[in-house]
Amino acid sequence: MARTALTPQRFTTLGLAPNYVTPDASxxxxxxxxxxxxxxxxxxxxSVTVTLKIGKTVEGQAVTAPTATVAAGADKFFGPFSDNYDQADGTTVQVDLSAVTSVTVACLSL
Structure with missing residues (x-):
């Protein structure tokens, strides 16, 4: 399965009412x-575990991706993401979720 490709939604001075989507299991x-x-x-x-995929290596060694928990009935913001999180293509960030049932996400841009 392919990852859900999110389109960044930009904050404006007049406010942002973001659209949320259910992510793919990938x-x-x-x-x-x-x-x-x-x-x-x-x-x-x-609870759902969120894994922030690190696309860089240090001296050829993979770096352990950090994880965080979003409790049941809660929400959490992640980022902004440094270039350490860029994947091999150098242009995308990837995030894994341990479960997607009743989970929604949005990519917000400063």
Whole structure:
């Protein structure tokens, strides 16, 4: 399965009413420019683990991707993402979610 490709939604001085989507089980991806944030809303009855994929290596060694938990019924913002999170293509960030049932996400841009 392909990741859900998110389109960044830009903040404006008049406000932003973001659109949220249910992510694919493979996770999400979005353009990388250092100004994107990911908002994860978990309406399920269990916590969801969010894994922020690191696309860089250090001296040829893979770096362990950081994880965070979004509690049941809670939401959390992630980012902005440095270029350490750029994938091999140098233009996207990838995020995995341990579950997607009753989870929605939006990519927000500063």
């Amino acid at each position: 996770g999400v991806s979005f353009p990388s420019n250092g100004k994107q944030m990911l908002h994860v809303k978990n309406a399920s009855g269990a």
